[in-house]
Amino acid sequence: xxxxxxxxxxxxxxxxxxxxxxxxxxxxxxxxxxxxxxxxxxxxxxxxxxxxxxxxxxxxxxxxxxxxxxxxxxxxxxxxxxxxxxxxxxxxxxxxxxxxxxxxxxxxxxxxxxxxxxxxxxxxxxxxxxxxxxxxxxxxxxxxxxxxxxxxxxxxxxxxxxxxxxxxxxxxxxxxxxxxxxxxxxxxxxxxxxxxxxxxxxxxxxxxxxxxxxxxxxxxxxxxxxxxxxxxxxxxxxxxxxxxxxxxxxxxxxxxxxxxxxx
Numbered sequence: 055x056x057x058x059x060x061x062x063x064x065x066x067x068x069x070x071x072x073x074x075x076x077x078x079x080x081x082x083x084x085x086x087x088x089x090x091x092x093x094x095x096x097x098x099x100x101x102x103x104x105x106x107x108x109x110x111x112x113x114x115x116x117x118x119x120x121x122x123x124x125x126x127x128x129x130x131x132x133x134x135x136x137x138x139x140x141x142x143x144x145x146x147x148x149x150x151x152x153x154x155x156x157x158x159x160x161x162x163x164x165x166x167x168x169x170x171x172x173x174x175x176x177x178x179x180x181x182x183x184x185x186x187x188x189x190x191x192x193x194x195x196x197x198x199x200x201x202x203x204x205x206x207x208x209x210x211x212x213x214x215x216x217x218x219x220x221x222x223x224x225x226x227x228x229x230x231x232x233x234x235x236x237x238x239x240x241x242x243x244x245x246x247x248x249x250x251x252x253x254x255x256x257x258x259x260x261x262x263x264x265x266x267x268x269x270x271x272x273x274x275x276x277x278x279x280x281x282x283x284x285x286x287x288x289x290x291x292x293x294x295x296x297x298x299x300x301x302x303x304x305x306x307x308x309x310x311x312x313x314x315x316x317x
Contacts, residue, residue: 111201
């Protein structure tokens with residue numbers, strides 16, 4: 055097929071894709087510049103977990119470019135998180151025309167809960183996970199030498215823990231949505247339990263520092279939440295069956311022909 059044989063709808067789709075990419079790129083660049091201007095306020099927030107330690111390690115710069123490279127990296131990722139409602143809106147506007155009506159109805163609530171998961175994951179990482187991991191690593195390192203932590207390494211390590219907490223929170227949201235709208239059943243989740251549990255521990259080992267306590271602190275809550283989701287799926291299935299068998303539901307004109315899974 056030659057370029058001239060492609061339909062106008064295809065080129066319209068390509069043009070919309072180009073506009074979406076440019077809009078997302080401009081949004082992130084502008085937000086990065088704003089965050090960079092507020093970095094003096096942001097940096098104490100990132101290093102705040104160190105203040106909870108009895109003997110806070112000293113952060114040092116190990117090269118002339120380390121400060122600027124670490125600053126730009128943190129500003130970029132923070133701007134991606136802060137501007138996610140904006141570039142998420144552009145992406146959502148691009149994909150909505152290709153979704154079914156039932157799928158479109160899920161877009162807004164999923165976007166809301168997904169954004170809430172990002173905020174919750176970042177908050178839990180800064181307030182609980184990072185101070186907990188700092189204490190473990192500080193005590194371990196004291197037996198080996200003086201704690202002089204590189205600014206770049208500490209910011210990378212902080213970013214890794216925040217992203218791992220956000221990924222965990224997003225996993226929970228996606229799982230509950232799949233269960234709530236009947237995409238997966240409790241029976242399937244019970245059959246997948248061994249594989250999922252192993253996968254959660256492997257994922258925790260990959261996205262967290264190499265200490266067993268931090269890995270368990272991330273993996274165990276996810277395993278518990280997976281079990282809670284199985285219980286939630288079972289409760290919805292029981293409620294659905296009870297409603298399906300009730301005479302009032304079966305005799306209703308809308309339900310007498312076909313009984314659909316509850317949404």
